[in-house]
Amino acid sequence: MKIVEELDYKPNLIASALASRKTTKLAILIPRSISEESYWIKPLSGINNALQNYIQYGIEVKFFLFDFFNNKSFEEEGEKLLEWVPQGVIIAPLFYKESINLIGQLKNLSIPYLFIDTNIQDQEQLSFIGQDSFQSGYLSAKLLDICIPSSCSVLIINFSHRIDNPNHLHQREEGFRTYFEQNDPEHKKKLIPLALEDKEDEEFIENLSTLLAESKTIHGIFVTNSKVYRIARLLEKKDLRGIRLIGYDLLPKNTEFLKKGVIDFLINQRPEEQGYNALTTLFDHVVGRKTVEAINFTPIDIITKENIDYQKVF
Amino acid sequence: MKIVEELDYKPNLIASALASRKTTKLAILIPRSISEESYWIKPLSGINNALQNYIQYGIEVKFFLFDFFNNKSFEEEGEKLLEWVPQGVIIAPLFYKESINLIGQLKNLSIPYLFIDTNIQDQEQLSFIGQDSFQSGYLSAKLLDICIPSSCSVLIINFSHRIDNPNHLHQREEGFRTYFEQNDPEHKKKLIPLALEDKEDEEFIENLSTLLAESKTIHGIFVTNSKVYRIARLLEKKDLRGIRLIGYDLLPKNTEFLKKGVIDFLINQRPEEQGYNALTTLFDHVVGRKTVEAINFTPIDIITKENIDYQKVF
DNA sequence: CTGAAAGCGCTTACAG
DNA sequence: CTGAAAGCGCTTACAG
Numbered sequence: 001m002k003i004v005e006e007l008d009y010k011p012n013l014i015a016s017a018l019a020s021r022k023t024t025k026l027a028i029l030i031p032r033s034i035s036e037e038s039y040w041i042k043p044l045s046g047i048n049n050a051l052q053n054y055i056q057y058g059i060e061v062k063f064f065l066f067d068f069f070n071n072k073s074f075e076e077e078g079e080k081l082l083e084w085v086p087q088g089v090i091i092a093p094l095f096y097k098e099s100i101n102l103i104g105q106l107k108n109l110s111i112p113y114l115f116i117d118t119n120i121q122d123q124e125q126l127s128f129i130g131q132d133s134f135q136s137g138y139l140s141a142k143l144l145d146i147c148i149p150s151s152c153s154v155l156i157i158n159f160s161h162r163i164d165n166p167n168h169l170h171q172r173e174e175g176f177r178t179y180f181e182q183n184d185p186e187h188k189k190k191l192i193p194l195a196l197e198d199k200e201d202e203e204f205i206e207n208l209s210t211l212l213a214e215s216k217t218i219h220g221i222f223v224t225n226s227k228v229y230r231i232a233r234l235l236e237k238k239d240l241r242g243i244r245l246i247g248y249d250l251l252p253k254n255t256e257f258l259k260k261g262v263i264d265f266l267i268n269q270r271p272e273e274q275g276y277n278a279l280t281t282l283f284d285h286v287v288g289r290k291t292v293e294a295i296n297f298t299p300i301d302i303i304t305k306e307n308i309d310y311q312k313v314f
Numbered sequence: 315m316k317i318v319e320e321l322d323y324k325p326n327l328i329a330s331a332l333a334s335r336k337t338t339k340l341a342i343l344i345p346r347s348i349s350e351e352s353y354w355i356k357p358l359s360g361i362n363n364a365l366q367n368y369i370q371y372g373i374e375v376k377f378f379l380f381d382f383f384n385n386k387s388f389e390e391e392g393e394k395l396l397e398w399v400p401q402g403v404i405i406a407p408l409f410y411k412e413s414i415n416l417i418g419q420l421k422n423l424s425i426p427y428l429f430i431d432t433n434i435q436d437q438e439q440l441s442f443i444g445q446d447s448f449q450s451g452y453l454s455a456k457l458l459d460i461c462i463p464s465s466c467s468v469l470i471i472n473f474s475h476r477i478d479n480p481n482h483l484h485q486r487e488e489g490f491r492t493y494f495e496q497n498d499p500e501h502k503k504k505l506i507p508l509a510l511e512d513k514e515d516e517e518f519i520e521n522l523s524t525l526l527a528e529s530k531t532i533h534g535i536f537v538t539n540s541k542v543y544r545i546a547r548l549l550e551k552k553d554l555r556g557i558r559l560i561g562y563d564l565l566p567k568n569t570e571f572l573k574k575g576v577i578d579f580l581i582n583q584r585p586e587e588q589g590y591n592a593l594t595t596l597f598d599h600v601v602g603r604k605t606v607e608a609i610n611f612t613p614i615d616i617i618t619k620e621n622i623d624y625q626k627v628f
Numbered sequence: 629c630t631g632a633a634a635g636c637g638c639t640t641a642c643a644g
Numbered sequence: 645c646t647g648a649a650a651g652c653g654c655t656t657a658c659a660g
Contacts, residue, residue, distance in 0.1 A: 014328050014370045015637035018652050022639095056328050132624060139620040146461040299624045302616040306453040310446060310613045329653035332636050336655090 013288070023058040024287055026279070027086035029077055029102075030116065031094065032065035037252050039226055039271065040068070040092075043116060046275025047090070054283050061279070062086070071095040078102040082109075088286040089113040090278045093120050112285060116278045117271075118168055126285055129278045129296045131269040133168035136300045137175025137224070140246050143265050143302065144220040145179070147244050151188040152219040154180075158195045159227040172224045172248075190217075205230070209238050223247035228266070232257035250303060250311065259305050268301035268311065327602070337372040338601055340593070341400035343391055343416075344430065345408065346379035351566050353540055353585060354382075354406075357430060360589025361404070368597050375593070376400070385409040392416040396423075402600040403427040404592045407434050410481075426599060430592045431585075432482055440599055443592045443610045445583040447482035450614045451489025451538070454560050457579050457616065458534040459493070461558050465502040466533040468494075472509045473541040486538045486562075504531075519544070523552050537561035542580070546571035564617060564625065573619045582615035582625065 003009075033041040044063070051061050064081045067073035074095045081089065082105060089106060091113055093099035103123055106113050114127040144154065156173055173193070180189055196204055212218055212235075221243060223231055228247020235243060236257070246265040247254065257263040277296060284290040303311065317323075347355040358377070365375050378395045381387035388409045395403065396419055403420060405427055407413035417437055420427050428441040458468065470487055487507070494503055510518055526532055526549075535557060537545055542561025549557060550571070560579040561568065571577040591610055598604040617625065 012332075012370060012637050014332050015652090016639075018326075018328050018332055018654085019637075019639040021652060056326060135620065135624065139618065142618065142620050297624050299615075299626055300621040301613075302618070302621065304453065304456065304616070306449065306456050307614040307616065310449065310611050312613055326653050329636090330655075332638085332652090333654040334656080335636055 017057045021058055023060050024088070025060050025062065025084065025086040026088045026090070026282055026286070027062050027064060027081045027084060028090045029064045029066065029074075029081055030090070030092040031068040039249055039251060042271035043092075043275035043278070046272035046277075047279045048275075049272070050276045050279035050283075054279075054287075057283075057287060059283065059287070068094070071098050074098045075101075082106075085109075086111060088126075088282045090116055090282060092117045094118055096120065112282070114278060114282060116274055127281050127292050127294055127296055129274050129281065129298070131168075131298045131300060133171035134175035134178075136248075136267050136269070137172035137177075137222075138179045139175075139300055139302070140172070140222055140265070140267060141176045141179030142183075144222060144244055144246055145183065145189075147264070148189070148219040153190040153192055153215065153217045154220040154222065155218060156191055156193045157221060157223045157231060158193070159223070159225055159230075160195050160197070169224045176222055176224075192218075205234055209234055212240055212243065213238060218243060220244045221246070225249070226251050226254065228263060229253035229257055232262040236260070236262050250308070255308055258303065258308060261305065264304070266303040266308075268303050270298050270301065272312075274298055331371045335372055337374045338402070339374050339376065339398065339400040340402045340404070340596055340600070341376050341378060341395045341398060342404045343378045343380065343388075343395055344404070344406040345382040353563055353565060356585035357406075357589035357592070360586035360591075361593045362589075363586070364590045364593035364597075368593075368601075371597075371601060373597065373601070382408070385412050388412045389415075396420075399423075400425060402440075402596045404430055404596060406431045408432055410434065426596070428592060428596060430588055439608075441595050441606050441608055441610055443588050443595065443612070445482075445612045445614060447485035448489035448492075450562075450581050450583070451486035451491075451536075452493045453489075453614055453616070454486070454536055454579070454581060455490045455493030456497075458536060458558055458560055459497065459503075461578070462503070462533040467504040467506055467529065467531045468534040468536065469532060470505055470507045471535060471537045471545060472507070473537070473539055473544075474509050474511070483538045490536055490538075503534075506532075519548055523548055526554055526557065527552060532557060534558045535560070539563070540565050540568060542577060543567035543571055546576040550574070550576050564622070569622055572617065572622055575619065578618070580617040580622075582617050584612050584615060586626075588612055 028047060030043060031040045033044065047061065051059060062084060064077040066077040075098050078098065089111060091099065093115055099120060103113055107124065112126045114129065115125050117130045119128040119130060148154070156176060158169060158173065177191060180191060219242060221231055226247065226249035228245065229251065232245060235245065244264045245262065247263065248267050250266060250268050254263060254266055258266055281292045281296065285292050342361060344357060345354045347358065361375065365373060376398060378391040380391040389412050392412065403425060405413065407429055413434060417427055421438065426440045428443065429439050431444045433442040433444060462468070470490060472483060472487065491505060494505060533556060535545055540561065540563035542559065543565065546559060549559065558578045559576065561577065562581045564580060564582050568577060568580055572580055595606045595610065599606050
């Protein structure tokens with residue numbers, strides 16, 4: 001080792017990869033995408049993109065895709081994953097209990113894992129790759145705040161798609177509220193929370209539309225997830241102007257309304273980049289034996305119709 | 315070739331790199347950074363960062379750094395570059411005439427080159443990597459527009475640092491003006507252009523300060539480059555409130571005023587990423603023999619004090 | 629011009 | 645346990 005240091009010897013990774021020709025198996029446990037327009041297609045394509053860089057190094061990646069709404073499906077795919085015996089795992093731990101169970105087993109097998117999109121604190125994960133949800137809500141509040149009247153009402157809409165909503169939706173709302181507590185201590189702006197079902201609840205939407213039409217004081221709406229296009233559709237249909245709308249993610253349905261001017265801001269969490277970084281991080285650890293960052297926060301992008309066309313596509 | 319196709323043969327780049335061990339020389343012609351806080355340190359660090367990925371492939375990178383204000387220096391470094399005989403070049407073509415001259419010689423030698431930061435149209439460059447300046451100005455106007463009164467005055471400040479200012483400063487102003495032409499046809503917002511010298515022109519700054527203090531109608535200032543901190547310093551010193559300020563680039567001096575709330579928005583052009591992508595693109599072309607994109611527009615990031623801490627650092 | 633041999637810097641099975 | 649040999653998939657100098 002003394003000589004290694006004296007000569008500043010650095011092993012040639014290329015020669016090493018060529019000689020060893022071992023294949024490293026990496027498993028990915030994320031939600032299945034229902035359509036081309038689904039959110040989860042983006043992390044997946046980011047992972048595939050990173051894979052191109054490593055394919056020559058004998059990396060084998062296998063996707064275990066579960067049903068976003070079904071914890072049993074998460075469990076089943078987790079079982080399959082364990083049977084495959086990978087050397088490293090990327091997990092979107094959307095179901096708390098089932099995730100804890102799975103990573104317990106991974107720990108026993110000394111298989112490293114990292115979290116993407118959603119974090120669970122202190123689980124000995126190799127890394128977390130995703131956005132700071134609280135801060136993204138805080139930023140959303142600021143953006144809304146600068147373009148609404150100094151006294152008015154603001155709706156916070158939660159599309160609760162299932163009982164144990166991923167934690168980060170609450171954190172986004174918390175961040176949003178915290179901004180107004182700090183910057184509007186006199187509560188000139190009234191925050192009105194609203195929980196909607198994810199299914200096509202026409203009746204509720206109709207009620208909401210009546211509410212919006214009647215209440216002239218509502219000048220801003222914050223939707224805590226990517227379902228913001230549903231509210232946009234309503235605003236457009238009822239021709240409701242003067243209401244600023246902000247939500248998450250560059251789904252085609254959302255960007256369409258952004259370009260039309262119905263949605264004012266979208267918060268992007270760079271899902272492709274999350275996928276890309278997740279695979280790169282796992283590779284660096286498992287194959288490159290490098291130390292990796294324990295937390296890898298994705299930038300919080302502000303997207304308007306003026307810069308949407310310049311976002312990186314993968 | 316028929317058999318190649320039948321077997322879907324893909325050459326093993328790793329084995330190829332190991333066997334050939336040829337070193338590829340890539341030259342970089344960009345401005346020298348005066349301090350750790352200079353803008354041009356960022357593309358440089360992005361280039362070095364990308365280099366880490368390729369160092370095993372026998373890439374040798376040499377920087378030819380010229381004086382930002384001095385076209386002779388650009389010429390001299392260009393000469394040295396040609397003597398070194400690289401296989402590929404990255405150029406920031408800040409001086410038009412001198413750039414045209416240099417790339418003429420590169421063409422004769424069949425050495426591929428790509429432009430970073432500033433583009434010159436139709437010069438057979440391999441690629442351009444940088445921001446759409448017009449659009450970034452357009453976006454800046456939109457951001458200012460949503461948070462200033464519906465009738466007021468807006469200053470457009472150009473720090474002209476030399477006679478032949480890089481073209482993109484004009485394009486930024488053009489984009490800015492175009493937004494207001496399209497969205498304020500009645501000219502309720504008055505745009506006032508102002509050219510300042512780059513040197514510490516205390517007298518002019520003093521005049522500007524008087525102007526701002528007297529004119530109560532000025533509610534927005536757009537600075538077309540990274541010198542926005544100089545205006546911020548003035549606003550802070552004179553305790554001038556109610557003026558929204560927007561400019562370019564995440565220099566330490568700028569982010570400081572952003573966090574204090576004196577600057578409202580900064581436009582980021584991801585300089586590190588530009589450097590990173592430039593080297594990657596050049597490598598892909600020269601070593602990987604891949605086809606590369608002719609235009610690689612960097613995203614136009616909107617930075618506020620709420621998301622500044624989540625920007626990627628290289 | 630063609631084709632076989634040596635070698636790039638490692639890993640790993642194997643002989644001693 | 646130690647150390648030399650073979651081989652990973654290419655490139656390139658060289659013999660024919």
